[in-house]
Amino acid sequence: MGKGAPSLSLFLKPILLKHSEKKGYLDKTIAIIGTRGIPNSYGGFEYFAEHLSISLVNKGYHTLVLEPAQELISLDDYRGVERVPVKVYKFLPHPIRKVIYGYQSLKKAKRINVDTIICCGHTPALFFPFFKKSFLKKTIVNLDGIEWKRAKWSFVAKLFLRITEYLSIGWSGTLVADNKGIEEYILKKYRKETELITYGVSIPNEIAEFGLLAAKGLVANNYGLLVARIEPENQIELIIKSFITAGKTLVIVGGISSGYAKKVYKNYSYLPNVIFWGGEYNSSTLLSLRSYANLYVHGHTVGGTNPSLLEAMACGCRIVAHNNVFNHYTLSNTGLYFDNESQLLDLIESCWNKTENLGSAAKLRAIEQYSWDVVTNKYIELIERTENDIVK
Numbered sequence: 001m002g003k004g005a006p007s008l009s010l011f012l013k014p015i016l017l018k019h020s021e022k023k024g025y026l027d028k029t030i031a032i033i034g035t036r037g038i039p040n041s042y043g044g045f046e047y048f049a050e051h052l053s054i055s056l057v058n059k060g061y062h063t064l065v066l067e068p069a070q071e072l073i074s075l076d077d078y079r080g081v082e083r084v085p086v087k088v089y090k091f092l093p094h095p096i097r098k099v100i101y102g103y104q105s106l107k108k109a110k111r112i113n114v115d116t117i118i119c120c121g122h123t124p125a126l127f128f129p130f131f132k133k134s135f136l137k138k139t140i141v142n143l144d145g146i147e148w149k150r151a152k153w154s155f156v157a158k159l160f161l162r163i164t165e166y167l168s169i170g171w172s173g174t175l176v177a178d179n180k181g182i183e184e185y186i187l188k189k190y191r192k193e194t195e196l197i198t199y200g201v202s203i204p205n206e207i208a209e210f211g212l213l214a215a216k217g218l219v220a221n222n223y224g225l226l227v228a229r230i231e232p233e234n235q236i237e238l239i240i241k242s243f244i245t246a247g248k249t250l251v252i253v254g255g256i257s258s259g260y261a262k263k264v265y266k267n268y269s270y271l272p273n274v275i276f277w278g279g280e281y282n283s284s285t286l287l288s289l290r291s292y293a294n295l296y297v298h299g300h301t302v303g304g305t306n307p308s309l310l311e312a313m314a315c316g317c318r319i320v321a322h323n324n325v326f327n328h329y330t331l332s333n334t335g336l337y338f339d340n341e342s343q344l345l346d347l348i349e350s351c352w353n354k355t356e357n358l359g360s361a362a363k364l365r366a367i368e369q370y371s372w373d374v375v376t377n378k379y380i381e382l383i384e385r386t387e388n389d390i391v392k
Contacts, residue, residue: 029062030383031084031112033105034120037067038078041281043229045120045144047307048199052118053081055200055376064114066105068097084108095157103127110135116383118142122161122168129171137173140382143182143194149302151232152260166190174386179304181325195382198330200375201310201366208291208315209284216275218292223249223275224348225293225317227286227308228300230254230261235299235322240268242344248273248352250297253289255279290315295351297344298327298335305330305370313366316359320347334362 032049040046049065056063057080069075069085077083086104088097102124109117110131119125119141128136147153148161169175169190177183177194186194210220224243228234230252243250256265256278268274280286290296296317298309301324309330312319321327323337335358336351338344368374 028116028383028387029064029112029114030056030116030118031064031066031109031114032118032120033066033109034102034124035065035067037083038065038081043307045142048142049120050078051200051202051372052376052379054079055372056379057081059376059380061380064112066108068101084112098123099126106131114138115387116140118379119168119172120144121147122164125164125168125171126160128167136171138386139172140174140176140379140386141168141172142176142178142197143168143186144178144304146182146185146302149233152258174382176382177304179326180329182304184325195378197375197378197382198305198370199307199310200372201307201314201370203314203363203367203371204287204291206284206287208288210288210292212285213288213292218249218251218275220292221294223251223293224295224297225251225253225289225312226297226299227253227280227289227312228298230256230258230264232260233301235301236264237267238341239297239299239344240264240274242341242348243273244268244271245341245345246348246352248294248348249275251275251277251289251293253277253280253286286311287315290317293317295320295348298322300327302326310366310370313362313370316357316363318351318357318359319362320344320351331362332365334358334365 032053035045035049036042038046038050038053040050053063053065064082064084066084066086068088070088070090072085072087075083075085086101086108088101106124106127115138117139119139121144122141125141148158148165153161169186169192175186175192175194176197177186178198180196183194183196186192226239230236240250250273252275256262256276265276269276290312296312296319298319298321300306301322304326309321319331319335321331321335321337323339336347338347
């Protein structure tokens with residue numbers, strides 16, 4: 001169904017879900033909360049929610065993705081995943097709206113009486129103390145990165161994120177770290193064990209087309225590629241300056257809506273070899289951009305296992321990444337690393353005309369460790385174990 005009057009299933013959902021097996025599902029209902037919904041048009045947790053939810057449905061689980069909506073109208077299912085609207089109020093400032101959305105999502109998941117909740121990020125944890133322990137035992141929190149360390153946040157925002165991080169550690173049923181670096185951080189800071197389950201990635205099986213890129217003036221194997229949110233902690237300007245000095249073309253894929261992104265665009269967009277592509281969510285276009293790049297540069301300095309890095313690996317890109325624990329645990333020895341502008345410049349100049357390619361090793365690592373089938377099976381194992389513990 002599209003837009004219109006509220007579906008009867010919205011009101012009878014608690015009853016309908018108890019009989020989900022009759023609809024062809026296992027007698028298990030899983031809700032994913034904390035994202036802006038699916039299909040993904042943002043990245044990060046939305047990418048995760050889309051792919052994990054579809055994989056869970058394909059394995060027989062009744063899977064819901066809760067998402068913000070101005071009106072409680074029926075939403076179309078997406079590839080078998082039920083999309084559940086959560087009322088938000090547009091007139092409220094975004095930070096307040098996000099906090100209230102977290103609370104409303106927990107309330108709705110409780111009302112629906114789902115078997116397991118996968119909470120993306122720890123913003124909803126602000127309200128964990130208001131829910132019973134029996135409900136919180138159903139909750140699996142994917143911690144993402146160390147959010148409060150991101151340079152874009154104000155002092156107040158960083159304080160809020162540290163509080164919600166603390167509450168998620170102390171009150172949730174199970175914690176998931178998507179990167180060994182996050183696992184070690186939580187263990188050292190909070191003496192708390194986490195489950196290590198990375199993000200997943202789809203391995204391309206189609207041949208990328210070059211026509212669209214040629215129309216944009218790109219030359220195959222003659223440009224560097226950066227796919228990221230344009231934020232300070234992603235080393236955007238350092239990467240741009242290195243390519244300018246090297247005299248090589250850099251394509252930057254990322255939205256230009258934030259204040260910082262607009263500043264970077266203003267400072268560098270006039271240069272002929274710095275191409276701001278803008279936000280791009282078409283998988284075929286992204287596959288083409290990655291497949292024909294000479295070098296993929298990953299500048300993320302905080303966070304866990306980054307989806308854009310995994311997708312570059314899955315495409316067999318030759319990758320240079322910022323030298324930090326998160327990227328090392330993801331790439332291992334299938335990429336090269338830089339700490340500063342000078343080191344990145346040296347890597348660009350030394351790698352550009354070489355024929356040997358680490359990309360095939362990176363792709364093999366993606367297939368063996370990060371495919372969605374591998375990741376989904378790990379979540380299913382955790383879900384089943386969590387539910388068994390609740391029964392006991």
